[in-house]
Amino acid sequence: MSDTLTAPLPGHKMPHEDYLNATYGIRSWLLTTDHKRIALLYLGSVTFFFFIGGLFATMIRIHLLTPSGALVTPETYNKLFTMHGVAMVFFFLIPSIPSVLGNFLIPLMIGAKDLAFPKINLLSWYIYIVGGCFVLYSFGTGGLDTGWTFYTPLSSVYSNSAVTPAVIGIFINGFSSILTGLNFIVTIHTMRAPGMTWFRLPLFVWAHYATSLVMVLGTPVIAITLLLAGLERMFHLGFFNPALGGDPILFQHLFWFYSHPAVYIMILPAMGVISEIIPTFARKPIFGYSFIAGSSIAIAVIGFLVWAHHMFVTGESTYAALTFSLLSYLVAIPSAVKVFNWTSTLYKGSISWDTPMLYAFGFIGLFLIGGLTGLFLACLGLDIHIHDTYFVVAHFHYIMVGGAVMGYVGGIHFWWPKITGRLYPEALSRAAAVTLFVGFNLTFFPQFILGYLGMPRRYHTYPPEFQVLNVLSTAGASILALGYLLPMLYLTWSMRYGKVAGQNPWPATGLEWKTDSPPPTENFHVTPEVTWEPYDFQNRPDLGLVAGASPLAPAHGDD
Amino acid sequence: MQSQLPLYPEQASNFAPQVDALMMFITAICLFFAVAITAAIVIFFFKFHRKQPDAVGIAIHGDSRLEAAWMIIPLILAMAMFGWGAVVYVDYRHAPQDTLDVYVIGKQWMWKAQQPNGMREINELHVPVGRNIRLILASEDVIHDFFVPAFRVKMDVVPGHYNTMWFRPTKPGRYHFFCSQYCGTNHALMGGWVTVMEPSDYAAWLSGLSGGSVNPVVAGEKLFADKACATCHVADGTGRAPSLNGLFGAKVLLADGSTVVADEAYIRESILQPNAKIVAGYQPLMPTFQGQLTEEQILALIAYIKSLQSLPVPAKGAGIAPTTGKK
Numbered sequence: 001m002s003d004t005l006t007a008p009l010p011g012h013k014m015p016h017e018d019y020l021n022a023t024y025g026i027r028s029w030l031l032t033t034d035h036k037r038i039a040l041l042y043l044g045s046v047t048f049f050f051f052i053g054g055l056f057a058t059m060i061r062i063h064l065l066t067p068s069g070a071l072v073t074p075e076t077y078n079k080l081f082t083m084h085g086v087a088m089v090f091f092f093l094i095p096s097i098p099s100v101l102g103n104f105l106i107p108l109m110i111g112a113k114d115l116a117f118p119k120i121n122l123l124s125w126y127i128y129i130v131g132g133c134f135v136l137y138s139f140g141t142g143g144l145d146t147g148w149t150f151y152t153p154l155s156s157v158y159s160n161s162a163v164t165p166a167v168i169g170i171f172i173n174g175f176s177s178i179l180t181g182l183n184f185i186v187t188i189h190t191m192r193a194p195g196m197t198w199f200r201l202p203l204f205v206w207a208h209y210a211t212s213l214v215m216v217l218g219t220p221v222i223a224i225t226l227l228l229a230g231l232e233r234m235f236h237l238g239f240f241n242p243a244l245g246g247d248p249i250l251f252q253h254l255f256w257f258y259s260h261p262a263v264y265i266m267i268l269p270a271m272g273v274i275s276e277i278i279p280t281f282a283r284k285p286i287f288g289y290s291f292i293a294g295s296s297i298a299i300a301v302i303g304f305l306v307w308a309h310h311m312f313v314t315g316e317s318t319y320a321a322l323t324f325s326l327l328s329y330l331v332a333i334p335s336a337v338k339v340f341n342w343t344s345t346l347y348k349g350s351i352s353w354d355t356p357m358l359y360a361f362g363f364i365g366l367f368l369i370g371g372l373t374g375l376f377l378a379c380l381g382l383d384i385h386i387h388d389t390y391f392v393v394a395h396f397h398y399i400m401v402g403g404a405v406m407g408y409v410g411g412i413h414f415w416w417p418k419i420t421g422r423l424y425p426e427a428l429s430r431a432a433a434v435t436l437f438v439g440f441n442l443t444f445f446p447q448f449i450l451g452y453l454g455m456p457r458r459y460h461t462y463p464p465e466f467q468v469l470n471v472l473s474t475a476g477a478s479i480l481a482l483g484y485l486l487p488m489l490y491l492t493w494s495m496r497y498g499k500v501a502g503q504n505p506w507p508a509t510g511l512e513w514k515t516d517s518p519p520p521t522e523n524f525h526v527t528p529e530v531t532w533e534p535y536d537f538q539n540r541p542d543l544g545l546v547a548g549a550s551p552l553a554p555a556h557g558d559d
Numbered sequence: 560m561q562s563q564l565p566l567y568p569e570q571a572s573n574f575a576p577q578v579d580a581l582m583m584f585i586t587a588i589c590l591f592f593a594v595a596i597t598a599a600i601v602i603f604f605f606k607f608h609r610k611q612p613d614a615v616g617i618a619i620h621g622d623s624r625l626e627a628a629w630m631i632i633p634l635i636l637a638m639a640m641f642g643w644g645a646v647v648y649v650d651y652r653h654a655p656q657d658t659l660d661v662y663v664i665g666k667q668w669m670w671k672a673q674q675p676n677g678m679r680e681i682n683e684l685h686v687p688v689g690r691n692i693r694l695i696l697a698s699e700d701v702i703h704d705f706f707v708p709a710f711r712v713k714m715d716v717v718p719g720h721y722n723t724m725w726f727r728p729t730k731p732g733r734y735h736f737f738c739s740q741y742c743g744t745n746h747a748l749m750g751g752w753v754t755v756m757e758p759s760d761y762a763a764w765l766s767g768l769s770g771g772s773v774n775p776v777v778a779g780e781k782l783f784a785d786k787a788c789a790t791c792h793v794a795d796g797t798g799r800a801p802s803l804n805g806l807f808g809a810k811v812l813l814a815d816g817s818t819v820v821a822d823e824a825y826i827r828e829s830i831l832q833p834n835a836k837i838v839a840g841y842q843p844l845m846p847t848f849q850g851q852l853t854e855e856q857i858l859a860l861i862a863y864i865k866s867l868q869s870l871p872v873p874a875k876g877a878g879i880a881p882t883t884g885k886k
Contacts, residue, residue, distance in 0.1 A: 074744050074745055074747065074748075075744050078741075078743070078744060078746070145743070145744070147741045151701075151702060151740075151741070153700070153701055153702075153718065154701040154702070154741070154742060154743055157701075158667070158700060158701050158743060159743065242718045242719025242720075243718070243719075247719065248702055248717055248718060248719065249717065249720070282607070282616050283609075283614065283615040283616045284615065284616030284617060284618055284619065285618050285619070285620050287619060287620070287621050287622075288620075288621040288622075288626055289620070289621065290621075291621070291626050312648075313704065313713050313714055313715050314715045314717065314722075315714065315715060315717060315720060315722040318648070318649060318652050321648060322645055322648075325641055325644065325645065325648075326641055329637040329638065329640065329641045330634075330637075332633070332637055333630055333633055333634055333637070336629065336630075336633045337626070337629065337630060339596060340596075340625075340629040341621075341626075343596055343599050343600055343603075344619075344625070346599075346600065346603035346604070346607060347603055347607070347619065348607060348616055348617040348619065349603070349607045349616035349617075350607065350609045350610075350614040350615050350616040351603065351604060351607045351608050351609055351616075352608075352609045353604075353608065361600060361604065364596070364600060365597065365600075368592075368593055368596060368597070369593065372589040372592065372593060373589075375585055375588075375589060375637065375640060376582070376585055376586075376589075378640075378641075378644075379581065379585060379640050379641070379643075379644035380641075380644040380645050380647065380648030381577065381578060381581050381643065381644040381645070381646070381647025381648045381650075381651070382578060382581050382582060382585065382644055382647075383644075384578075384648070384651055384711065384712065384713050385578050385708070385711040385712075385713065387713060387739070388704060388706070388713070388739040388740060389739065449566060452566070452567055452568075452582070453565065453566075453567065453568050453708065454568050454706070454708025454709075454735065454737070456706060456737045456738070456739035456747075457739075457741070458741040458746060458747075459746070459747035460746075460747045461747045461748070462747070463735060536618070537615040537616070537618070538615065538618050544613065545613045545614070545615050
């Protein structure tokens with residue numbers, strides 16, 4: 001309905017030459033050092049892993065329709081949830097926003113021609129592919145049944161599945177993350193255009209800066225931890241197996257030292273996306289820019305200090321538990337700051353109901369539930385009951401799927417015109433956004449109740465009293481699946497048949513919108529100079545909006 | 560009773576009401592913020608919906624007083640949640656002095672429990688209501704976790720470590736327990752039932768005579784069959800172990816040539832330490848029943864063996880010393 005209320009589109013034409021048609025042939029893609037093309041290579045490969053992970057999830061939900069398990073054997077069920085987790089966490093969620101949107105946008109947003117190390121950028125994609133192949137080899141030859149957490153000594157001694165190729169694959173893939181993070185940090189430090197000061201950086205860039213710190217500092221730990229588990233499995237070196245003098249709890253400390261911050265690798269970039277979408281579609285500066293930027297850094301730093309909250313029932317010392325619970329509550333504050341600031345940004349905005357904005361609203365709603373339920377789990381007295389139940393499953397899916405994936409899909413929509421030069425069908429995409437939100441809640445909200453009732457996670461069979469909620473969850477998952485399929489279809493369609501978007505269809509204030517859509521290989525025809533503050537619609541006559549005026553009502557007093 | 564779609568499991572331990580109260584407290588705070596923020600978004604969504612295509616919003620860059628407020632107020636509430644949670648947790652981790660200790664061993668994919676008197680059970684745990692119970696948890700292989708939703712208790716069972724947990728059951732009944740740390744193929748089958756009993760029922764159950772007073776001879780005969788004694792101690796003397804007919808009170812010839820009178824002490828010793836005195840002509844094959852029988856059960860077995868005193872002794876395979884062999 002607000003199709004007519006967005007800025008009118010004059011008859012745009014596709015640019016004569018852009019990064020997509022500058023060169024042709026498979027070699028021009030596989031040997032490219034253009035960050036935009038590498039981003040598209042990642043887009044294809046993370047979508048592939050999302051499909052694989054989604055397929056496993058579908059089978060899990062069908063299996064759980066009946067208490068005794070409707071579809072597969074216990075061994076197969078255990079492999080399904082393990083491979084779902086490994087594919088989604090390591091090969092979709094962690095690389096998705098940074099490697100696709102971050103790769104594409106960071107140079108454009110700061111006015112650079114490329115990332116600082118274009119060849120290393122291509123190398124990280126190849127490393128990701130090699131790691132991915134090892135993991136697919138594991139999936140194809142016996143599968144993997146350890147849980148994505150690889151807890152020892154189950155993974156290092158007792159499991160009969162293909163653990164070794166999987167941990168080698170994740171070890172290799174880690175270097176992809178490290179190199180991407182390094183590239184981003186150096187690029188953001190050294191390649192900003194004239195006038196692009198730190199506090200004129202888009203919040204998306206701030207979020208990626210914080211994410212990159214976590215990637216560079218945390219990933220080596222998971223790489224070495226899984227390598228140790230692999231060595232114990234292959235050569236019986238006693239790191240974690242008590243029968244060989246090792247300590248299984250040590251593995252958990254090392255694993256979560258990375259894997260908790262890894263949650264912030266997934267969610268911080270999504271928060272960056274939301275921080276771009278909201279001011280654009282509310283057409284006003286973001287509320288509390290420096291607080292949102294600072295909270296990203298705070299989350300990255302404090303996020304490193306909360307890992308043992310995954311271990312409250314392992315028998316860790318009471319004082320350690322108290323410390324990690326306290327720190328976990330502290331990390332909630334910067335997340336809350338972001339939510340409050342986003343909400344306040346809407347106040348007296350000029351809010352459109354375009355698709356990316358619907359995703360942003362969806363993100364806030366789902367992240368709110370995901371974040372608030374984190375407060376339940378951080379609470380020592382309560383965590384004992386809900387730890388390792390479906391409550392945890394629901395909580396992290398609200399963060400990782402409700403948060404990170406909503407942010408990713410929202411971001412794909414927001415920057416789709418920039419990436420492809422074309423617009424997607426608006427009505428259909430709005431319907432898909434609503435479908436996703438409804439389907440997601442139907443799938444995962446019942447799992448909070450299941451968890452509090454005491455249904456443990458990773459169960460291929462369950463007592464009959466849990467069936468109603470499981471059926472509800474599976475029904476929701478089918479709606480959710482539709483919500484994912486729709487964008488894949490119409491976005492693909494739009495690449496050829498979508499309306500030509502022009503430079504800045506929304507319009508938005510960022511530097512990436514001041515070049516062609518799709519951009520030329522060198523990003524900008526002339527090096528841009530930044531003379532404006534971020535998200536400033538008032539002093540930007542180039543956007544073609546009512547400049548300087550307050551269109552809602554006469555400006556009253558001091559607000 | 561619970562409704563068809565309950566929101567919380569039964570409250571059957573001292574921790575359950577505490578944990579549910581904590582749950583209510585945190586839910587109330589979170590619900591307040593969730594509703595407030597959602598309401599604000601929905602209201603702004605409609606109230607500030609773009610009216611003209613080229614309209615922009617009013618520039619508001621921030622407000623440091625607001626920022627301070629929404630950092631400090633959530634921090635205070637978070638600290639309240641932390642504090643209350645910590646108090647409950649410390650209670651979880653500090654068992655009282657007067658506990659009834661039960662050993663629980665997890666292995667792929669079953670649970671073994673052993674009562675203080677040695678009584679053992681598999682995938683079952685019997686405890687008396689109102690007593691402080693402490694479980695000492697050990698694993699034979701991978702990490703497991705002992706979880707009783709109705710008690711709101713859970714503790715990992717870690718190989719190479721002894722973890723303990725305690726609780727006080729408050730309501731007789733049967734409650735699910737689960738393994739809640741993923742432990743391999745049949746993780747989901749690694750569960751069972753906790754039976755909370757009145758103390759008198761528990762005592763009766765412990766003595767193996769649940770259901771009131773049972774004739775010890777009958778109980779002994781049942782035990783003799785249940786524990787598979789009859790497989791070897793065949794009445795007609797054809798088994799791998801001597802017939803027990805006519806045994807009680809008679810003299811038994813032992814492998815070392817000496818004899819012993821088959822009295823209560825001898826029978827008890829032979830059940831618990833079978834290799835202490837080997838009957839002449841037999842191999843030391845019998846396993847020990849140490850820890851698998853209560854004193855009451857041993858007495859019942861003795862009573863049963865006594866009842867066999869008047870039965871005909873087989874010519875071969877009795878182990879009773881021939882009267883001529885007397886020194």
